[in-house]
Amino acid sequence: MSPLTAAANVIDRPEYVNELAETGEIGDAARPLMLWEKIYSNQAFRRCAILIGFAVLWEIGARINNNPLLFPSFLDTVIALWNGLVHGPLLDRILTSLDVLMLGYSIAIGLALVLTILAVTSSFGADLLNTLVSMFNPLPALAILPLALLWFGIGTAGLMMVMVQSVVWTVALNTFTGFQSVSETLRMAGQNFGFSRLGYIFRVLLPAAFPMIFSGLKIGWAHAWRTLIGAELVFGVASRSGGLGWYIYENNSSFDTDNVFAGLMTIILIGFLVEVLLFRNIEIRTIRRWGMVR
Secondary structure, eight states: OOHHHHHHHHHHSGGGOOOOOOOOOOTTTSSOOOHHHHHHTOHHHHHHHHHHHHHHHHHHHHHHHOOTTTSOOHHHHHHHHHHHHHTSSHHHHHHHHHHHHHHHHHHHHHHHHHHHHHHHHOHHHHHHHHHHHHHHTTSOGGGGHHHHHHHHOSSHHHHHHHHHHHHHHHHHHHHHHHHHTSOHHHHHHHHTTTOOHHHHIIIIIHHHHHHHHHHHHHHHHHHHHHHHHHHHHHHOEETTEEOHHHHHHHHHHTTOHHHHHHHHHHHHHHHHHIIIIIIHHHHIIIIITTTSOO
16 A cells, blocks of 8 residues: 555544634634724724814804804805805815916926935035035025016926925935935845936835835925915915915905905815825825835
């Protein structure tokens, strides 16, 4: 009898057949989740609950204060927002601000990319970036408004200058720090493939440093958005039509407080939607998918 046949006979013998006993539930691990637990575990539900709670507190506070001129209710603000979008100039002001924002943000990212590539490829570039960041990163973007007005006047060019100042150093610093944080093991592995300098940057360093780069892009977006609104409050007009900041300033001058709150709500909603719909999806499809964050 061959060894395989003998092993088969041994396995078929009844005393060698182990029946799996039925196991009960172990603690809470096997307990099915209750309906409220399933709902609570949904992140979208939790965020909506926070927003609804904030709106309820806003409405209660406004009714207690009972002074629409100083503090309009949430319902009045929503009505003013709807009227501004449908019947008023709010939609045009939003599109004007977003157009200027995307242009300035793109220019800043391009400059940050150039500075970072120089810093990664040469010691002179690294010294240049560190020196410029030390000089201009602490400088508030709105502090150069007088120079922007003097050099470029009231228009898009001045807004570009202010936004680039608010974004470029943050993005460049985060990107360069991300490149520097790449482990030596990964660097040596990438160098063994024989990539060119640019190929080494874009195929090895860039994916490894992407969490820091992505963080810099998010911070840069927030800086650009709030700097643009602040600059529009001073500049007023961009591309022959006022932006969202100017919409707030105009209504504040005419004591239309509900429209002022509608403009502020629009700023918050745009920032929230960009975070949830754009940056969140990018993070899910890249960093979280690669297992680089929890």
